[in-house]
Amino acid sequence: xxxxxxxxxxxxxxxxxxxxxxxxxxxxxxxxxxxxxxxxxxxxxxxxxxxxxxxxxxxxxxxxxxxxxxxxxxxxxxxxxxxxxxxxxxxxxxxxxxxxxxxxxxxxxxxxxxxxxxxxxxxxxxxxxxxxxxxxxxxxxxxxxxxxxxxxxxxxxxxxxxxxxxxxxxxxxxxxxxxxxxxxxxxxxxxxxxxxxxxxxxxxxxxxxxxxxxxxxxxxxxxxxxxxxxxxxxxxxxxxxxxxxxxxxxxxxxxxxxxxxxxxxxxxxxxxxxxxxxxxxxxxxxxxxxxxxxxxxxxxxxxxxxxxxxxxxxxxxxxxxxxxxxxxxxxxxxxxxxxxxxxxxxxxxxxxxxxxxxxxxxxxxxxxxxxxxxxxxxxxxxxxxxxxxxxxxxxxxxxxxxxxxxxxxxxxxxxxxxxxxxxxxxxxxxxxxxx
Amino acid sequence: xxxxxxxxxxxxxxxxxxxxxxxxxxxxxxxxxxxxxxxxxxxxxxxxxxxxxxxxxxxxxxxxxxxxxxxxxxxxxxxxxxxxxxxxxxxxxxxxxxxxxxxxxxxxxxxxxxxxxxxxxxxxxxxxxxxxxxxxxxxxxxxxxxxxxxxxxxxxxxxxxxxxxxxxxxxxxxxxxxxxxxxxxxxxxxxxxxxxxxxxxxxxxxxxxxxxxxxxxxxxxxxxxxxxxxxxxxxxxxxxxxxxxxxxxxxxxxxxxxxxxxxxxxxxxxxxxxxxxxxxxxxxxxxxxxxxxxxxxxxxxxxxxxxxxxxxxxxxxxxx
Numbered sequence: 032x033x034x035x036x037x038x039x040x041x042x043x044x045x046x047x048x049x050x051x052x053x054x055x056x057x058x059x060x061x062x063x064x065x066x067x068x069x070x071x072x073x074x075x076x077x078x079x080x081x082x083x084x085x086x087x088x089x090x091x092x093x094x095x096x097x098x099x100x101x102x103x104x105x106x107x108x109x110x111x112x113x114x115x116x117x118x119x120x121x122x123x124x125x126x127x128x129x130x131x132x133x134x135x136x137x138x139x140x141x142x143x144x145x146x147x148x149x150x151x152x153x154x155x156x157x158x159x160x161x162x163x164x165x166x167x168x169x170x171x172x173x174x175x176x177x178x179x180x181x182x183x184x185x186x187x188x189x190x191x192x193x194x195x196x197x198x199x200x201x202x203x204x205x206x207x208x209x210x211x212x213x214x215x216x217x218x219x220x221x222x223x224x225x226x227x228x229x230x231x232x233x234x235x236x237x238x239x240x241x242x243x244x245x246x247x248x249x250x251x252x253x254x255x256x257x258x259x260x261x262x263x264x265x266x267x268x269x270x271x272x273x274x275x276x277x278x279x280x281x282x283x284x285x286x287x288x289x290x291x292x293x294x295x296x297x298x299x300x301x302x303x304x305x306x307x308x309x310x311x312x313x314x315x316x317x318x319x320x321x322x323x324x325x326x327x328x329x330x331x332x333x334x335x336x337x338x339x340x341x342x343x344x345x346x347x348x349x350x351x352x353x354x355x356x357x358x359x360x361x362x363x364x365x366x367x368x369x370x371x372x373x374x375x376x377x378x379x380x381x382x383x384x385x386x387x388x389x390x391x392x393x394x395x396x397x398x399x400x401x402x403x404x405x406x407x408x409x410x411x412x413x414x415x416x417x418x419x420x421x422x423x424x425x426x427x428x429x430x431x432x433x434x435x436x437x438x439x440x441x442x443x444x445x446x447x448x449x450x451x452x453x454x455x456x457x458x459x460x461x462x463x464x465x466x
Numbered sequence: 467x468x469x470x471x472x473x474x475x476x477x478x479x480x481x482x483x484x485x486x487x488x489x490x491x492x493x494x495x496x497x498x499x500x501x502x503x504x505x506x507x508x509x510x511x512x513x514x515x516x517x518x519x520x521x522x523x524x525x526x527x528x529x530x531x532x533x534x535x536x537x538x539x540x541x542x543x544x545x546x547x548x549x550x551x552x553x554x555x556x557x558x559x560x561x562x563x564x565x566x567x568x569x570x571x572x573x574x575x576x577x578x579x580x581x582x583x584x585x586x587x588x589x590x591x592x593x594x595x596x597x598x599x600x601x602x603x604x605x606x607x608x609x610x611x612x613x614x615x616x617x618x619x620x621x622x623x624x625x626x627x628x629x630x631x632x633x634x635x636x637x638x639x640x641x642x643x644x645x646x647x648x649x650x651x652x653x654x655x656x657x658x659x660x661x662x663x664x665x666x667x668x669x670x671x672x673x674x675x676x677x678x679x680x681x682x683x684x685x686x687x688x689x690x691x692x693x694x695x696x697x698x699x700x701x702x703x704x705x706x707x708x709x710x711x712x713x714x715x716x717x718x719x720x721x722x723x724x725x726x727x728x729x730x731x732x733x734x735x736x737x738x739x740x741x742x743x744x745x746x747x748x749x750x751x752x753x754x755x756x757x758x759x760x761x762x763x764x765x766x767x768x769x770x771x772x773x774x775x776x777x778x779x780x781x782x783x784x785x786x
Contacts, residue, residue, distance in 0.1 A: 226679035230488070232588040232611030232650060301473055302589030346567055346597075348587035350610070 039079025044382035087119025087413035093337035099128025104339035112432035114463035117415030126184035134176035187215030198257035212244035267320030288336035304352035339434020357434035364448030421451035501776035519548035542774035588612035618651025641701030667691030
């Protein structure tokens with residue numbers, strides 16, 4: 032199919048391109064950016080007047096809930112949510128049931144996602160069998176099946192020896208290990224330690240749960256040379272340690288969630304279960320440091336941390352509520368809201384959800400690495416076309432995801448999100464088109 | 467984020483649920499204490515009843531076991547002429563897998579007018595209050611570590627009875643404050659009522675520095691904590707906290723933080739000693755002090771009934 036996107040504002044953060052141009056697409060690839068050739072015979076012309084034509088978003092953290100947790104989400108619903116959010120590639124976590132520790136499961140997921148053709152799916156394999164933190168998985172086999180890295184999701188590796196060996200083994204093959212820095216002994220609470228948790232009588236997670244884990248990881252990276260991606264930093268002290276580690280030249284990257292970027296523990300209010308999140312929301316100085324870290328590149332990418340949670344699992348007392356929030360459809364709006372609020376602008380904000388996460392993935396993306404998250408002639412036609420001036424209210428009815436719980440729900444926040452996705456193209460095929 | 471109205475108050479600022487003392491205006495606290503004063507005499511009558519809640523059904527929902535608090539709520543409701551239904555949920559519905567809100571919905575269908583709720587999780591009564599019909603009232607009888615507002619109010623009633631005014635008072639709360647819903651409610655009440663100084667006293671494992679944000683002075687020695695105090699509130703040390711990583715032993719705790727006559731001499735000579743009960747003699751408080759002339763532990767229990775009557779009658783009279 033040949034598609035011509037006309038009259039849009041083409042923004043490509045990787046190259047710095049920001050101009051009015053047409054984008055011509057054929058056979059799944061971008062064949063021209065600029066004035067369209069008059070003999071380009073498009074099957075479909077998209078008039079993007081007043082719209083931004085950007086690379087499709089790349090989300091480094093989304094739970095799709097398959098296999099095993101279909102009551103919370105299914106590939107159909109969650110990949111439709113991705114497309115509706117302008118996300119054209121996503122990394123899914125291995126904490127499914129069963130966990131993604133078998134090549135067959137990974138192949139099945141990739142196959143099903145391909146058939147739906149809504150969004151490219153890149154699974155993280157389990158770092159240890161059953162995420163039990165004891166026995167390494169067959170990382171080479173899993174990579175062959177399509178895994179782009181290995182993760183424990185939120186499950187701990189209590190035994191530091193096992194973690195050291197997992198990093199050594201991964202480094203042997205050049206695989207990236209994705210770890211959320213959280214000391215399991217200190218990190219068991221339901222809210223960030225601090226005045227709010229103390230006042231509300233909620234068990235706290237101290238900042239040291241993150242910093243102790245970071246110190247351990249950095250030392251093991253020094254010893255093994257393994258490449259580590261740090262998932263969902265939550266504290267100012269964590270950002271400082273990351274900054275120092277990068278200055279030292281350690282092969283580490285990091286992301287932050289849309290929740291930690293915009294909210295603080297004060298937003299828990301009167302025990303709002305929508306604010307029950309992992310990692311927990313911290314204080315304003317932490318949020319400020321996370322925003323500054325993302326702005327200056329210390330933190331590489333912004334992620335949705337999409338975790339659809341069944342409604343029944345959220346109508347519970349705060350500590351008993353299941354952690355997590357829906358996010359795929361909020362990623363673009365919250366990236367732009369941050370870009371606007373932080374005064375760094377649209378292009379830089381888009382980079383945090385397009386080109387920057389692709390750099391994190393690096394060679395694990397194979398041939399896609401050269402053009403995913405970018406708009407380049409000859410590259411894959413993964414495109415997000417959105418209306419930058421439209422605002423929308425986050426309501427259950429507006430969300431495609433099966434998960435409706437979010438801290439940004441309009442009825443609780445009273446705030447609308449900027450930017451509405453009009454079209455999402457994956458490999459030149461229209462994966463989403465707003466009504 | 468949009469700031470939401472305190473769910474305990476209606477649009478006129480009147481109390482419709484009692485969930486926490488935090489965020490309640492001084493006038494509301496004073497109204498409850500004054501009303502409790504009028505009910506005290508009811509307890510001395512031959513017929514200990516007033517008809518304020520006649521025809522109303524009060525459900526005591528105790529998701530966590532408690533004999534003492536449940537009993538005082540039951541007595542208070544009965545003295546207001548309400549029908550009282552005690553449900554020991556810890557052993558019934560939830561054991562069969564029923565969700566908290568399903569339990570509430572079922573009981574609401576039985577035309578409950580008021581729920582008195584105790585739950586092991588902080589915030590559970592807020593969830594209930596947000597999901598009951600507008601005419602149904604919720605009283606928090608203790609949620610996790612968060613709040614025990616009627617205990618806080620009866621403590622205030624006791625203090626006001628003996629000390630009249632809060633303005634010049636130094637109040638020391640001694641013990642396991644990090645896990646104590648009583649301490650949190652006392653702190654909010656005392657700071658709202660204008661106590662001159664509130665001290666949180668105990669070892670660092672039980673008294674976190676974050677408490678400063680609640681407006682208290684944090685003291686890690688008993689001597690410093692109770693020096694020249696007008697009121698000493700000792701807290702119960704739960705058995706499971708007596709030996710482990712929080713404290714090595716009950717004996718060492720008593721030696722350093724137990725209230726003895728010698729230590730009590732550091733406080734003002736007319737200081738009163740309070741305890742929410744049940745007391746562990748020889749752990750947080752010496753028998754000589756618990757039974758001594760400065761102890762007001764038993765009057766606290768008596769005032770507790772009047773305060774709970776006041777709370778129930780006030781919220782039942784206000785509409786959402």
